[in-house]
Each structure stands twice: as C-alpha cells, then as structure tokens.
Amino acid sequence: MALGAVDFCAKPIDLKVLQIILNRTFKIYALEEANRQLREQIDQGGSLCGIIGVSPAMHKVFSLIRKVSETDYPVLVTGDSGTGKEMVAHAIHTLSTRRHKPFVIINCGAIPENLLESELFGHEKGAFTGAVARKTGKLELADSGTVFLDEIGELPMPMQVKILRFLQEGTLERVGGKGVLKLDARIIAATNVDLKKAISCGDFREDLYFRLNVVPVNLPPMKE
Numbered sequence: 609m610a611l612g613a614v615d616f617c618a619k620p621i622d623l624k625v626l627q628i629i630l631n632r633t634f635k636i637y638a639l640e641e642a643n644r645q646l647r648e649q650i651d652q653g654g655s656l657c658g659i660i661g662v663s664p665a666m667h668k669v670f671s672l673i674r675k676v677s678e679t680d681y682p683v684l685v686t687g688d689s690g691t692g693k694e695m696v697a698h699a700i701h702t703l704s705t706r707r708h709k710p711f712v713i714i715n716c717g718a719i720p721e722n723l724l725e726s727e728l729f730g731h732e733k734g735a736f737t738g739a740v741a742r743k744t745g746k747l748e749l750a751d752s753g754t755v756f757l758d759e760i761g762e763l764p765m766p767m768q769v770k771i772l773r774f775l776q777e778g779t780l781e782r783v784g785g786k787g788v789l790k791l792d793a794r795i796i797a798a799t800n801v802d803l804k805k806a807i808s809c810g811d812f813r814e815d816l817y818f819r820l821n822v823v824p825v826n827l828p829p830m831k832e
Contacts (some may be wrong), residue, residue: 610656614629614632614633614636614739614806615629615632615633617629619645621742624813626815630633634828635686638705642677642703642704644679645702645703645745646674646703647715647789649730651659653807655673656670656673656699657673657695657698657699657702657703658698658699659692659695659696659781660696663828663832665828665832666828667830669696669825669827670824672700673696673700673703673825674703675700676700676823676825677700677702677703677704678704678796679697679823680700680704680796680802681822681823682775682794682795682796682797682819682820682821682822682823683697683700683795683796683797683822683823683824683825684796684797684798684799684803684820684821684823684824684825685796685797685799685825685827686798686799686800686803686824686825686826686827686828687692687827687828688792688827688830689706689723689800689801691733691755691816691828691829691830692827692829693758693800693825693827694715694756694758694798696749696798696825696827697754697756697796697798698711698756699813700754700796701753701756701794701796704754706752706754706794706795709752709753709754710749710750710751710752710753710754711750711752711753711754712746712747712750712753712755712756712793713756713758714727714728714746714747714755714757714758715758716755716757716758716759716760716762716767717758717759718759719757720769721764724761724763724764724767725766725767725770726739726743726745726783726830727745727746728742728745728746728747728767728770728772729742729745729747729748729770729780729781729783730742730744730745730747730748730782730785731743731745731782731783731784732782732783732784733784735830736783736784738789739783742782743744743782744783745780746822747780747791747793748780748791749791749794750791750793751794752792753794754793754794754795755793755794755795755796756796756797756798757771757795757798758794758797758799759798759799759800759801760797760798760799760803761799761800761801761806761810761811761812761821762799765813768812768816769810769811769813772815772817772819773800774795774814775795775816775819776819778790778791778792779791785818795820797820803817804817
C-alpha cells in the first residue's frame with residue numbers, strides 16, 4: 609500500500625470482495641482523472657472548457673459547473689440568449705466521468721412537432737408512412753453519455769409527458785415499437801423562457817420542471 613497499491617485482498621479470493629475492490633479502484637481512478645483535469649482548467653485562469661470569464665459572477669458559475677460535473681443529477685441551465693448555455697452544458701459533460709461518451713444536442717424548438725417524437729425516441733420500420741427502416745432516436749444515441757435538451761420551454765405538452773417518463777424510469781419506447789429500452793443518459797436542459805410563468809399559464813408541466821431543476825445553473829446577463 610505504501611508503494612502505491614490501491615487495495616489488496618487475501619487468499620483464498622472471494623470474487624464478490626474482488627469485484628467491490630475493482631469497482632472502487634476504477635472509481636478512484638476516474639475521480640483522480642477528473643481532479644487532474646480540474647487543476648489544469650484552474651491553472652489556465654479565467655477560462656473553463658472554452659468559456660472565458662473573469663468577473664465574480666462567472667467565477668461563481670465556474671465553481672458550480674465543477675461541483676455539478678461530479679454528479680449525475682439533472683441540470684437546468686437558465687439565462688438570456690447568448691449567455692452560453694450550450695457551452696455550460698458541454699463543460700459539465702467534459703468534466704464528468706461521462707466525458708468519453710456521447711454528448712448529444714437536441715434543439716426542442718427547431719424540430720417540427722410532428723417529427724419530434726421520432727427524432728427523440730426513434731421509430732421502427734413501418735411505424736408510419738415513410739418509415740422504411742428502423743431509426744435510432746437521439747436519446748438512445750446518448751446512452752451512457754449526456755443529452756442536452758436546448759430550448760426545453762418550447763417542448764409541446766405531449767412530449768413533456770414522455771420526457772418526464774424517461775427521467776423517472778430511464779426507459780423509452782421507439783415509435784411503433786413494442787419493447788422497452790433501458791438507458792443511462794444524463795439530462796441537461798436549457799431555456800431562456802420563464803418556466804415558472806409557463807407553468808402558471810399551463811404551458812409547462814410542474815412535475816417535469818421539478819425533475820429537470822434538480823441543480824439550477826443561472827447564467828448572469830451579459831452586462832454582469
């Protein structure tokens with residue numbers, strides 16, 4: 609141990625104990641690697657994963673990004689247009705243990721409503737007219753990685769229900785499919801819409817808001 613061994617197990621080998629030791633070893637390695645990357649980012653000064661900021665407001669944002677990147681909790685990034693919400697999402701992914709897995713961006717406001725379910729969840733061959741082959745949805749492509757739901761405030765109500773189920777159960781069904789897929793994808797959402805106001809107007813589900821807003825990251829306006 610003094611020479612650098614992480615752990616040991618006595619003979620005869622208990623495979624359950626060995627599995628625990630190996631899992632712990634890999635976790636320690638991942639944490640040390642994340643810590644090394646954080647030190648490199650700090651040494652650069654005034655920047656974090658390509659985000660440049662020297663104001664006290666941005667230093668607070670950098671600190672929050674570092675903390676939240678160590679978890680798998682859903683994150684809701686809010687702020688004015690142009691304040692860097694997508695860059696924040698990318699920084700959280702880059703500093704997380706999922707950094708080597710996919711980072712999939714979904715712009716909820718840019719996809720036509722009639723195509724949105726197929727884009728997010730995929731579809732089976734013959735599910736509808738024009739579905740000539742199976743399509744893998746973007747949520748499935750993000751398995752083991754991170755999915756960034758940009759402009760979440762533009763998501764139609766029927767899709768809000770399906771996203772809520774995905775957050776609660778970690779499962780999805782392709783359009784026209786019969787099987788349920790179990791996925792592990794971290795959700796980061798972003799919006800410049802006042803979701804609390806949207807909730808009061810009946811345009812956004814309150815239960816989905818609380819599921820997404822586990823860790824809020826509010827970006828300061830450009831004047832700050």
